[in-house]
Amino acid sequence: MNGLQPDARLHAVLAARGRPPRVGALSNTMAFGWRALLKIKHVPEQLFDAIITPVMFTVLFTYIFGGALAGTPRQYLQFLLPGIMVQTVVFATMYTGITLNTDLSKGIYDRFRSLPIWNLSPIVGAMFGDFLRYTLSSAIVVVVGIVLGFRPASGLFGILAAMVLLNVCAFGFGWVFTTLGLALRTPGSVMTFSWLFLMPLTFASNVFVDSSTMPGWLRAFVEVNPVALLVTALRGILSDTASWSQIGQALIAPALVTAVLAPVALVLYKRKK
Amino acid sequence: MSHPEFAIESEGLVKHFGKTKAVNGVDLRVRAGTVYGVLGPNGAGKTTTVRMLATLIAPDAGRATVLGHDLVREGDALRRRISLTGQYASVDEDLTGRENLMLLAKLQGFRGIDVKRRADDLLEAFDLTDAATKQAKDYSGGMRRRLDIAASLVVVPDLLFLDEPTTGLDPRSRNQVWGIVRALVNDGTTVLLTTQYLDEADELAARIAVIDHGTVIAEGTSAELKASVGSGTLHVNLRDPAHRERAGQLLTERLGVVAHFETDPAALSLQVSDTARAAEALAELPRANIPVAGFSLGQPSLDEVFFALTGQTAENKEENKERAQ
Ligand SMILES: Nc1ncnc2c1ncn2[C@@H]1O[C@H](COP(=O)(O)OP(=O)(O)OP(=O)(O)O)[C@@H](O)[C@H]1O
Numbered sequence: 001m002n003g004l005q006p007d008a009r010l011h012a013v014l015a016a017r018g019r020p021p022r023v024g025a026l027s028n029t030m031a032f033g034w035r036a037l038l039k040i041k042h043v044p045e046q047l048f049d050a051i052i053t054p055v056m057f058t059v060l061f062t063y064i065f066g067g068a069l070a071g072t073p074r075q076y077l078q079f080l081l082p083g084i085m086v087q088t089v090v091f092a093t094m095y096t097g098i099t100l101n102t103d104l105s106k107g108i109y110d111r112f113r114s115l116p117i118w119n120l121s122p123i124v125g126a127m128f129g130d131f132l133r134y135t136l137s138s139a140i141v142v143v144v145g146i147v148l149g150f151r152p153a154s155g156l157f158g159i160l161a162a163m164v165l166l167n168v169c170a171f172g173f174g175w176v177f178t179t180l181g182l183a184l185r186t187p188g189s190v191m192t193f194s195w196l197f198l199m200p201l202t203f204a205s206n207v208f209v210d211s212s213t214m215p216g217w218l219r220a221f222v223e224v225n226p227v228a229l230l231v232t233a234l235r236g237i238l239s240d241t242a243s244w245s246q247i248g249q250a251l252i253a254p255a256l257v258t259a260v261l262a263p264v265a266l267v268l269y270k271r272k273k
Numbered sequence: 274m275s276h277p278e279f280a281i282e283s284e285g286l287v288k289h290f291g292k293t294k295a296v297n298g299v300d301l302r303v304r305a306g307t308v309y310g311v312l313g314p315n316g317a318g319k320t321t322t323v324r325m326l327a328t329l330i331a332p333d334a335g336r337a338t339v340l341g342h343d344l345v346r347e348g349d350a351l352r353r354r355i356s357l358t359g360q361y362a363s364v365d366e367d368l369t370g371r372e373n374l375m376l377l378a379k380l381q382g383f384r385g386i387d388v389k390r391r392a393d394d395l396l397e398a399f400d401l402t403d404a405a406t407k408q409a410k411d412y413s414g415g416m417r418r419r420l421d422i423a424a425s426l427v428v429v430p431d432l433l434f435l436d437e438p439t440t441g442l443d444p445r446s447r448n449q450v451w452g453i454v455r456a457l458v459n460d461g462t463t464v465l466l467t468t469q470y471l472d473e474a475d476e477l478a479a480r481i482a483v484i485d486h487g488t489v490i491a492e493g494t495s496a497e498l499k500a501s502v503g504s505g506t507l508h509v510n511l512r513d514p515a516h517r518e519r520a521g522q523l524l525t526e527r528l529g530v531v532a533h534f535e536t537d538p539a540a541l542s543l544q545v546s547d548t549a550r551a552a553e554a555l556a557e558l559p560r561a562n563i564p565v566a567g568f569s570l571g572q573p574s575l576d577e578v579f580f581a582l583t584g585q586t587a588e589n590k591e592e593n594k595e596r597a598q
């Protein structure tokens with residue numbers, strides 16, 4: 001290219017006019033899911049957290065609480081592991097908001113917004129990309145658990161079913177952080193708000209101990225705490241005692257959150273300047 | 274498909290951010306198939322205008338028809354026919370050049386083998402084949418700009434917005450971008466380009482709107498803008514910069530116009546309407562013991578146009594703004 005005469009190659013790409021037929025929302029979303037995978041490929045460091053945290057949580061909590069709470073760490077692990085799976089993945093959902101907030105501040109969203117695509121597809125696509133992170137984290141918890149002596153009654157099928165339920169619920173909870181990511185100004189404030197929200201939900205729960213010894217007011221909270229309901233469902237699945245009602249209760253909050261916050265996120269996204 | 278004569282017709286576009294009147298009543302008429310230059314200093318409202326016309330933000334008031342579509346009501350249809358290369362890199366820095374283009378191809382309906390084919394054709398045409406598998410964050414400024422523009426051409430739009438496409442580029446990269454703009458218009462795309470560089474607008478644009486403080490303060494071809502300022506400009510180069518003050522006073526007295534001190538400390542210029550009087554005034558300088566190294570009487574540059582329109586040069590303005598911050 002010499003800058004004076006438009007050359008032949010340039011002319012050829014510019015002459016190729018005409019637009020392929022418009023593609024649907026699903027296809028748009030998949031393309032953004034692909035973008036999320038590419039980002040993991042190019043910036044694998046972002047997975048450190050998803051790998052290290054679950055190993056640490058599982059090993060530490062098993063040996064810190066195990067002897068005191070259940071006699072032996074190994075016995076405690078049978079109780080703890082489903083809880084740690086949930087805690088790890090719920091913490092990981094927070095990154096959805098932080099990543100989105102960082103991403104939004106870059107010029108590329110101007111381009112996405114000027115394209116004839118489904119408005120929310122960049123965001124939903126990124127959330128689908130997070131499935132990989134959640135699956136990885138929960139798989140690591142399970143593997144570390146098995147190494148330490150976790151033996152689920154349900155076998156491999158139960159583990160897979162538990163991971164599917166966990167992913168579905170994580171996607172639902174993800175809308176909370178997506179909304180925070182859209183509503184707040186900086187990644188730092190998204191982080192702060194996310195913690196304020198996550199702390200009570202994960203710690204005032206049945207992740208570490210059964211709620212039966214808790215005072216009444218706290219037990220009342222745990223009984224409706226979505227994180228606790230999910231832990232209960234996972235324990236049921238992994239010990240092969242799950243009831244449909246347990247699974248249904250675990251899904252209520254994520255479904256509600258999606259129904260309410262997805263439209264809110266859309267409005268916030270459109271308003272974003 | 275109808276082909277309206279004007280690709281853009283806007284009336285009284287307004288966008289305020291709190292107290293900042295970023296755009297305060299912009300009227301534009303951009304003839305289809307041409308390059309239109311929007312020229313203005315920092316903070317004039319160029320980006321805000323472009324973002325409104327590209328459907329990214331809704332105007333607070335006013336109306337616009339873009340490619341025959343109403344800007345507000347038919348945004349969806351419009352997005353299928355326009356493209357935007359924003360002022361700040363609108364590519365994904367983590368992805369490679371090829372992946373960036375492939376993502377946009379997928380989003381716009383290319384399928385299967387065509388996705389990669391389109392990406393590779395664009396990379397080749399924009400001189401980026403060697404960098405196809407490098408992450409965009411490792412690109413030089415010029416390469417990134419070319420990738421950014423290529424990303425806007427995955428589907429060749431009927432109207433392309435380029436927001437300051439050459440800011441920060443070296444002369445060679447700037448020439449490449451100019452070549453791309455010319456090729457685009459040659460092939461039938463209308464280009465609206467914003468710039469702070471007067472020579473860029475002069476070089477590329479068929480018509481130019483000069484904007485300042487969110488309003489259009491002058492509009493026309495570059496020749497018209499120059500003519501509106503006066504018949505020409507007298508440039509004087511002095512032997513000794515120390516004489517400039519005195520030379521300015523003397524010429525101002527004789528010609529009745531303000532002398533403009535240029536960046537070169539020994540140079541000054543004045544807008545003149547009568548060449549004979551200019552010659553007489555010039556002859557006064559040696560008589561007053563002010564040696565002249567050279568002079569010329571020519572068409573005003575766009576920089577001078579800007580000075581005449583706003584009473585400030587574009588550069589001074591920037592300095593003032595920086596000082597104010
Ligand atoms: N999102 C926003 N919120 C608040 N103020 C804004 C916003 N966008 C722009 N402004 C203000 O509006 C004015 C015009 O900005 P704009 O970016 O349109 O100018 P510009 O001509 O593109 O300038 P530059 O040459 O620096 O890119 C500026 O004073 C700017 O600070």
Ligand SMILES: [Mg+2]
Binds near residue numbers: 319321360437
């Ligand atoms: Mg700008």
